[in-house]
Amino acid sequence: MLPETTLAEAAGLTMLNGIAVDEYGRTSDPAIWAAGDCASFPLPGDATGARLRLESVGNAIDMAECVAANMLGAAQPYIPKPWFWSDQYDVKLQIAGLNTGYDRVITRPGTGAGISFWYYAGETLLAVDAANDPRAYMIGKRLIEAGRSPAPAVVADPATDLKALL
Ligand SMILES: Cc1cc2nc3c(=O)[nH]c(=O)nc-3n(C[C@H](O)[C@H](O)[C@H](O)COP(=O)(O)OP(=O)(O)OC[C@H]3O[C@@H](n4cnc5c(N)ncnc54)[C@H](O)[C@@H]3O)c2cc1C
Structure with missing residues (x-):
């Protein structure tokens, strides 16, 4: 486009x-x-x-x-908080952040058919792609906006309670 x-x-x-x-x-x-x-x-x-x-x-x-x-004179810089969604047949794709520059992707199973992909540059969390996994999307978005990066191994562990990362 x-x-x-x-x-x-x-x-x-x-x-x-x-x-x-x-x-x-x-x-x-x-x-x-x-x-x-x-x-x-x-x-x-x-x-x-x-x-x-x-x-x-x-x-x-x-x-x-x-x-x-x-x-109107506010003089406030635009700080984007990128997020995207798209419905592809039975898959709801939700994306938080921008994955430009990533060097590692952590795959994390969600509940049911859900799955999420966590993009890191070194130890820094850049973006989360969530497919039918709104919980991973919401928590990933909040972490990225807060500038927080949970350790990749912690995210990769299915036993980790994502909410506890907040
Ligand atoms: C097929 C498709 C699927 C998409 N799916 C998603 C999605 O799932 N999620 C998502 O977040 N985004 C999606 N997008 C992107 C989203 O539609 C755009 O990001 C959004 O519409 C941008 O809004 P805008 O106001 O900047 O521009 P636009 O919505 O493009 O509006 C610009 C307007 O300006 C008019 N215009 C241009 N030049 C002139 C002129 N010289 N004079 C007068 N009028 C003019 C155009 O006709 C248009 O109406 C999709 C886009 C496409 C094409």
Whole structure:
């Protein structure tokens, strides 16, 4: 999928994988702002200048709220908390975080047909993919947003009570 940037390009805005915005959602023209699928923004805390462009309803809503507030003077940087969902036939896929840069995946059986995949870079938990396992998704999301990384071996152990990790 590609962002529709014809109008933005005609307006002379800077493009970097979509419409380039700063941490507040402002484009290269200070009078124009962008949010959602079409906008790429600086990856928070990254000194290399890496950017993110997310395609999800959650990001479209959260970023739009933040950028709208900034248009009114809030001056609050957009800090994404990426999450995604998709229903694929009888599988509800829920994803928390971004797995870019992972070097290890822990597979954890859930209840029933549920299963989850926990992505680590070293000892740092980056993302959780949960298939028919909403409990793993919710707990993984809370851990990632809190910046907490349970040891991979602990997550891999089916006897671990995930809730206790919070
Ligand atoms: C097939 C499919 C499945 C998806 N499934 C999921 C899912 O399961 N979960 C999930 O989180 N996300 C899903 N997404 C992604 C989600 O739909 C998008 O992330 C979300 O709609 C982005 O919202 P937005 O407002 O940024 O952009 P959009 O919803 O794309 O809205 C942009 C609007 O701007 C209009 N527009 C563009 N240029 C102009 C112009 N020059 N003048 C006037 N209007 C213009 C477009 O017509 C469009 O209506 C899916 C997307 C697709 C295509």
